[in-house]
Amino acid sequence: MAYRYGFSMIVTPTFEDVGVFNRGIGENSEVASKEMYVFEDRGGRTFALRPEGTAPVVRAFIQHSPTLPFKAWYFTPAFRYERPQKGRFREHHQLGVEVLGSEDAAIDIETISLLNDFFQAVGLRKYRVLINSMGHDECRQNYVEVLKAYLSTHVSELCEEHQKVWDQNTLRLLDCKKPSCVEVTNKGPQLPAHLCAPCSEHFSSVVLGLSTIGVKCELTPRLVRGFDYYTRTTFEFVSDALDSAQNAIGGGGRYDKLAEQLGGSPTAGIGFGSGVERLLLALEAEGVTEPSISRTPQVFVVDTTEVDVATTICHSLRSAGIAAVRAYDHRSMKAQMKVADKSGARFALLVGPQENAVGQITIRDLRGDERTEQVSVAQQDIVTEVLSRLGK
RNA sequence: GUGGGCGUAGCUCAGUUGGUUAGAGCGCCAGGUUGUGGUCCUGGAGGUCGCGGGUUCGAACCCCGUCGCUCACCCCA
Missing domain, CATH: 3.30.930.10 (Bira Bifunctional Protein; Domain 2)
Structure with a gap:
């Protein structure tokens, strides 16, 4: 702006x-x-x-x-x-x-x-x-003089604190929120009138x-x-x-x-x-709520192989503009699935020894609740497959 | 600079008149389900009780100091 x-x-x-x-x-x-x-x-x-x-x-x-x-x-x-x-x-x-x-x-x-x-x-x-x-400068100085002159005759009406310091940093007194000070200054000379x-x-x-x-x-x-x-x-x-x-x-x-x-x-x-x-x-x-930008990943790669194919898969997905995350430390499939669920990703891409042996990836829709909905595709087709499933 | 409140597990907190091994919920980890999440069940890990000193046979608890956080004042955004 x-x-x-x-x-x-x-x-x-x-x-x-x-x-x-x-x-x-x-x-x-x-x-x-x-x-x-x-x-x-x-x-x-x-x-x-x-x-x-x-x-x-x-x-x-x-x-x-x-x-x-x-x-x-x-x-x-x-x-x-x-x-x-x-x-x-x-x-x-x-x-x-x-x-x-x-x-x-x-x-x-x-x-x-x-x-x-x-x-x-x-x-x-x-x-x-x-x-x-x-x-x-001059307007302000003139006004401060006028204000001081006025205040000097009303010191006792000011708030406790300003009764002591009214003649130093006098302008600040206008900022005082105490009713007593507000009343006195309201009745006194006003700044714009002295410009x-x-x-x-x-x-x-x-x-x-x-x-x-x-x-x-x-x-x-x-x-x-x-x-x-x-x-x-x-x-x-x-x-x-x-x-x-x-x-x-x-x-x-x-x-x-x-x-x-x-x-x-x-x-x-x-x-x-x-x-x-x-x-x-x-x-x-x-009560204004900011429009929250979705930052949830789109796919989660679950890799249970010994060789870490997730690195390559994630990289090609990300290169294609897909938000892809994964688990680390070679955890169990169950553990990785839990993380996948929490990540909010729409799909889990599963690669275990079985898939990897035949060069495939299993796609699991995390919205569904049946394993039968799973489909396996060839690893080299994964990017186009994910893109079409995400509706792009 | 002034005054009040609070510091206990990753988070939110409980903890009796000072009394043995400091608890709960959530979260986390594991198992039930030897390749499958969300629900459920079972088990587990995790704490110098902010820090330092003092009182006491014994302190998370009482006292003093200190640091941090928080609310308010002043003032500012």
Whole structure:
């Protein structure tokens, strides 16, 4: 699907210099400060196992300076040093895309639309798309000042924890789920109202564009994401089939300053990441069953000769495109038949000393229950015989 | 980083107030059927009771530590 949108695949290393993540995600963010798997190599360099997908892609982009716009998708493991629980693991897999080189609202729309298409395609239905704009640096700083000023007069109404830390990392407070905090922030100044004209206009274009192509979004002024690099558009897909503690099945946003922060020339960017394990949980919670591809073998070769003719027989069957399995270790016919039955194969092909002496193979339909249904054919005809019996 | 729960056979689990040789179901192996699966019957293999220390005549059981898993919080996917 990503190819349909013009993305090419990118693979980045499993670990990077720790600075890539510290500078990208923000050293004060929860993830960078205490959730990274950090280690030293023999040369004393400090690395971190990739905790998210965006920073490495941007690093690679800077290093190779491809032509713009650069559109890449990835499927990669991600690591967070934290206490695992339902829907949250130390190692999980993220499916994501990144677009670098343009701040066109059309790219925001395309990116969000892609993720939406993807969820639709896998059968997910009970989810919502939350969207917000954080503005550029100045907008955000201005807003934080306004928010702080407002909060300073309502400190006592905040939740216990935030009464202590309300004036540091103030934006995060919008994320607090405690009713007290929610109420206070709901009544307070809202982020979108404090955007500068260009940012505000950009945001409107994104929202309008999405509604034009039928992607329903919920304007969520309190949506502030955990990485420091976000600017302007931020979005999150939340599943209504999962507990709210880990209902985010995908999210992302614009990061127009990230390339600069990582030492490249100023380049706008946007992307999303989606946790595959959590997506699977959401699908399960919705009762969506994945179409199971049949992986049962078609024939099972039972060989009780001394000379192991199964190897040759299996090879010719497999060369003809037939899924053929067999038993090993020269077990008794009874034992091999049991394995054949469990394998789910439609036919058992029996070769014992008797058959082998006359160059034949006995075909036994494992669906039937009578031995009289067995037929013997010449070994050189086995492939065509099996193919015709399988209906090909 | 914080708080709870759990670690006993390959799997799911039981195990009494601490008491001899630690059990069940499923799975696995073999025999009944000397060349034939799925059902049935019979038998069998398989366990340093997570690990280390302590208490005790005696520990799967009690105490301490440790590691792992799990659920929740924080935060994120």
